[in-house]
Amino acid sequence: MLATQRQHLILQELDAEGTVRVAALADLLRVSEMTVRRDIDALDAEGLLLRVHGGATRAGAFSAFEPGFGAKSAREADAKRAIAAEALRLLLPGMTLLVSGGTTTHELARLLPRDLGLTVVTNSLMVANALAAGDGGIRTVVLGGQRTPSEALVGPVTVHALDGLHADLCFMGVHGFDPKAGITSPNLLESEVNAAMIAASDTLAVLADATKYGTVGLAGIAPLSAVGTLITDARISTGSAGPAAESLLRQSVGELRITPLTPALAPPASQLGSSSGASQRWERPDLLPSWVADPFPARPTSLPDGQMPPASAFKGHDA
Structure with a gap:
């Protein structure tokens, strides 16, 4: 099993249980406890969980813990x-x-x-x-x-x-x-x-x-x-x-x-x-309106003679 697959399963267990133990995860994943600890260390470094003695807990389990945007x-x-x-x-x-x-x-x-x-x-x-x-x-x-x-x-x-x-x-x-x-x-x-x-x-x-x-x-x-x-x-x-x-x-x-x-x-x-229209969904990309499929399409580098590019709705500090 690849490391990314193991780590995904660890996060699934964490979502279901709130906390996980290294020994239990090793049995579940059929790998060594050392391998589980490396996976937990990697997930902890990404802010996806918190490593604690003997296992891990959800990153949000502590009320003042604030993970980064990434x-x-x-x-x-x-x-x-x-x-x-x-x-x-x-x-x-x-x-x-x-x-x-x-x-x-x-x-x-x-x-x-x-x-x-x-x-x-x-x-x-x-x-x-x-x-x-x-x-x-x-x-x-x-x-x-x-x-x-x-x-x-x-x-x-x-x-x-x-x-x-x-x-x-x-x-x-x-x-x-x-x-x-x-x-x-x-x-x-x-x-x-x-x-x-x-x-x-x-x-x-x-x-x-x-x-x-x-x-x-x-x-x-x-x-x-x-x-x-x-x-x-x-x-x-x-x-x-x-x-x-x-x-x-x-x-x-x-x-x-x-x-x-x-x-x-x-x-x-x-x-x-x-x-x-709350029950209507678009699930086929080929049927999407162009602004959804590509909300920020590239502007053409050249236009036909006499045609001007469209003006923005706002200027100055507007985004």
């Missing part, structure tokens, strides 16, 4: 893409959005349509970079502050920058969500910024895959009752908490949207801002 982006990629695509259905033309840091919100930024006249205010360097990768069309405002391991900007400078701002909708990625603890973060400064984002927005949409259910970070951001829409994946009904988790969440948040694990690609413009 480590988090490697996890649950299919679920994040599906959740981000479902989030597009909340959009209406001309909206002003507040977008927090996080790998799922970064995926959302990559999918945001450029033809809706959106304004995005963000404290995420990665979100800002994703918006800048397009051909314009989204006005982008980047909040200042102190940089975190997850490439977000936090602290009093960030909170002050939010004073006087108002957004129609806030898209927020979270470290964990729990019926009792609400939405939480391992970073005290980030929790303050996220709370200020909620206060500056009409509606809060939380984007969080099902593995974050029951995780409680060091600092609370808001109770689940403050969440207008929670978008997660189908494992919320089949995880260790079973159907009870879905039932509790439906009672706690304004709206619960559950996506299948098959990546749900972006809806057509006619379905944005509506839940009427």
Whole structure:
């Protein structure tokens, strides 16, 4: 068995059990304990788990542990893409959005349509970079502050920058969500910024895959009752908490949207801002609209005589 296969199985066991022991893994994988320890060391270096005496535990098991953006982006990629695509259905033309840091919100930024006249205010360097990768069309405002391991900007400078701002909708990625603890973060400064984002927005949409259910970070951001829409994946009904988790969440948040694990690609413009098309998915790349299949197509190097290149919707500091 290849090292990558063993490590994938180790992470699966960790997701199911919360902690794993070296001896048990050696029996399961039919390898030596030394091989298991090397695999655990490699996964620990990537921030995908925490090595402890005799085994390993989930990276999020400690409330103040904050993995870096690179480590988090490697996890649950299919679920994040599906959740981000479902989030597009909340959009209406001309909206002003507040977008927090996080790998799922970064995926959302990559999918945001450029033809809706959106304004995005963000404290995420990665979100800002994703918006800048397009051909314009989204006005982008980047909040200042102190940089975190997850490439977000936090602290009093960030909170002050939010004073006087108002957004129609806030898209927020979270470290964990729990019926009792609400939405939480391992970073005290980030929790303050996220709370200020909620206060500056009409509606809060939380984007969080099902593995974050029951995780409680060091600092609370808001109770689940403050969440207008929670978008997660189908494992919320089949995880260790079973159907009870879905039932509790439906009672706690304004709206619960559950996506299948098959990546749900972006809806057509006619379905944005509506839940009427929520059951329709694009699963065949050959049927995708061009802007989804290649959201940032290369511009032609030459144009027919007399034809001018299209102008961006915004200029100056817009991304």
